Amino acid sequence: MSQRFEGTEKYVATEDLKVAVNAAIALERPLLIKGEPGTGKTVLAYEIAEALGAPLITWHIKSTTKAIQGLYEYDAVSRLRDSQLGDERVKDVKNYIKKGKLWEAFESPVRPVLLIDEIDKADIEFPNDLLQELDRMEFYVYETNETIKAAVRPIVIITSNNEKELPDAFLRRCFFHYIRFPDADTMQEIVEVHYPGIKQKLVGEALRIFYDMRKVPGLKKKPSTSELLDWLKLLMVEDIDAAALAEKDPTKLIPPLHGALLKNEQDVHLFERLAFLARREGAARPGQ
Incomplete structure (x- = not known):
């Protein structure tokens, strides 16, 4: 892709940050951004999307977030309840599948920016649980027996506040940049x-x-x-x-x-x- 990030009118990007963003885009690897709170890590994804004219999909991580939620969630309880009520919707399992942010990004017809914000807030296994999906840009939906594959590879921005160490296998697959506090x-x-x-x-x-x-x-x-x-x-x-x-x-x-x-x-x-x-x-x- 010939997309390049040069900063925006509202966001002062240092030269080394621009280099990091463009390297991640060229390598088609997730860009892992660290830095102390308030250095503009989250805002960066918004500015990249604006600069490149790309849709932005944001996934804000909490301590309770599971990796599977980024793919999809199957609501078996609602389906069971509807079947007891004789609801016609139960015949199609797709009515009970809620698409996650990765699914949304994979379905985008134009190259989106996917922000996975504060990944270190989640369980230590969370980054590893996403490895294959971020690597292959596809995942399997067991309930419908289908593979969801990215139409175009999203630009993935991952932020971390260093609350916990991220696994080595995950780090190997990312391009890393530490935003230093501005002089x-x-x-x-x-x-x-x-x-x-x-x-x-x-x-x-x-x-x-x-x-x-x-x-x-x-x-x-x-x-x-x-x-x-x-x-x-x-x-x-x-x-x-x-x-x-x-x-x-x-x-x-x-x-x-x-x-x-x-x-x-x-x-x-x-x-x-x-x-x-x-x-x-x-x-x-x-x-x-």
Whole structure:
């Protein structure tokens, strides 16, 4: 296929990410994307679909999800109940088969993008249970005695938050890419995409605070890109300017509207302790 991903107006894709996406498309292998939460792993599939003009099929994985659900589910209970009621539908087993996301992707007449989101949330056997289907791009439906084969091979994007290790056999079949957390220059580009024309002084000061916060040792959950964007939006709504952010008062170590950035009480307490220590240190050196 000559399809190539070059990013979109709304999504700042680094060069190495574009290379990874296009390599996976060329090799016709699933692209396994890892990276800390908030680095745009899930959004990537949406942007690839938009950039290539392809339909998007999303399968969001939960801890209870089984691989067979991606293929199909047979509702034997409903069929039994309908047979007891004398329903005509029981004569055709297909009335009781619910197509899964892989079946949907395999039936697509044009090449779709299939997102298997947060694969590490499921049981450890889940990735292995999908190996053959993703490899051969076909599966067998026992109830109807038919093989469902992909009309065109979908572009498969699989995301993982590294909650558990994925099996080696599964990893061998994927093209892998780790999305590194954006550096300040890339982050500035991302901010500009979301808030065109935003005051650069405000962004510069906000980014300084944001990256300083991420460096604090002992932080349970580092603020992510999506949280930075929320915070900037609030700063603009509340009309807090760069000068207010730049204030060097040690008693105001926690930035304004920090609830957009810090998402648990341990991290808030950590910053409160740091502010207390800074105050104490300031009081101990009054001459400075």
